[in-house]
Amino acid sequence: MSVAKGEFVCLIGASGCGKSTLLRIVAGFEQATRGDALMWGVPIAGPAPDRGMVFQDYGLFPWLTVRKNIGFGPMSRGRPAKEVRDTVERFISLVGLQRFADAFPHQLSGGMKQRVAIARVLANDAEIVLMDEPFGRWTP
Amino acid sequence: MRSVDPRLFEAASMLGCQGTAQFYRVVLPASLPAIFTGLRLGLGFAWVVIVVGEMTGVQTGLGAIIMEARQLSRTEIVISGMIVIGIAGFISDRLVVLLGQWLLRWSPSHV
Numbered sequence: 001m002s003v004a005k006g007e008f009v010c011l012i013g014a015s016g017c018g019k020s021t022l023l024r025i026v027a028g029f030e031q032a033t034r035g036d037a038l039m040w041g042v043p044i045a046g047p048a049p050d051r052g053m054v055f056q057d058y059g060l061f062p063w064l065t066v067r068k069n070i071g072f073g074p075m076s077r078g079r080p081a082k083e084v085r086d087t088v089e090r091f092i093s094l095v096g097l098q099r100f101a102d103a104f105p106h107q108l109s110g111g112m113k114q115r116v117a118i119a120r121v122l123a124n125d126a127e128i129v130l131m132d133e134p135f136g137r138w139t140p
Numbered sequence: 141m142r143s144v145d146p147r148l149f150e151a152a153s154m155l156g157c158q159g160t161a162q163f164y165r166v167v168l169p170a171s172l173p174a175i176f177t178g179l180r181l182g183l184g185f186a187w188v189v190i191v192v193g194e195m196t197g198v199q200t201g202l203g204a205i206i207m208e209a210r211q212l213s214r215t216e217i218v219i220s221g222m223i224v225i226g227i228a229g230f231i232s233d234r235l236v237v238l239l240g241q242w243l244l245r246w247s248p249s250h251v
Binding site for chain 2: 029060065073
């Protein structure tokens, strides 16, 4: 299976058939037992910021506010502070969490956490966004 | 380090935080609750040890004063020494708790 740039692919299957595992292989968290996983023709060696993942259980950092969770990626990649701030504000308003920008994850509902998890990956300029049941609890 | 949710390591590495940066930005904050619990237990134990030490070996300090007063039958000094130790222990414990509450305000089990 190959995915072209700009393509949107949905994986559908019974539970336990390996949808999440396939995503985890592409993200670089797991090694394929058979076959190869390539990105732009290069084998995937491990997790990297060009492949962002939205986890089913969010995987937010509980000690960081919404704002800092979204800024975690750009900060880790050494972007200048001003650029990080602008990016964070842009994505907070994109997912409509302005009122909760300084809340901690435990103060958010499931749907709000999911929006943070999505914003965090989008803010990191990932080339491919892997989402594991990303809209399961989405409440717009 | 082993008690940290592996999901958080995955999240950090897919966001571009790898190697030693992961220690400061993931392991350290995630271990803070355990560090503070240990700090508080250790502080209580430290108070006991220092007073007992002063009562037996060391010639100075509150414990030594209490022992000296005991030998001179100065009960009021013994009792005030006990009260001072109690207050000092209580205040130092409160300080650790307050600092912990502020640093751990993100943790639902600490507010």
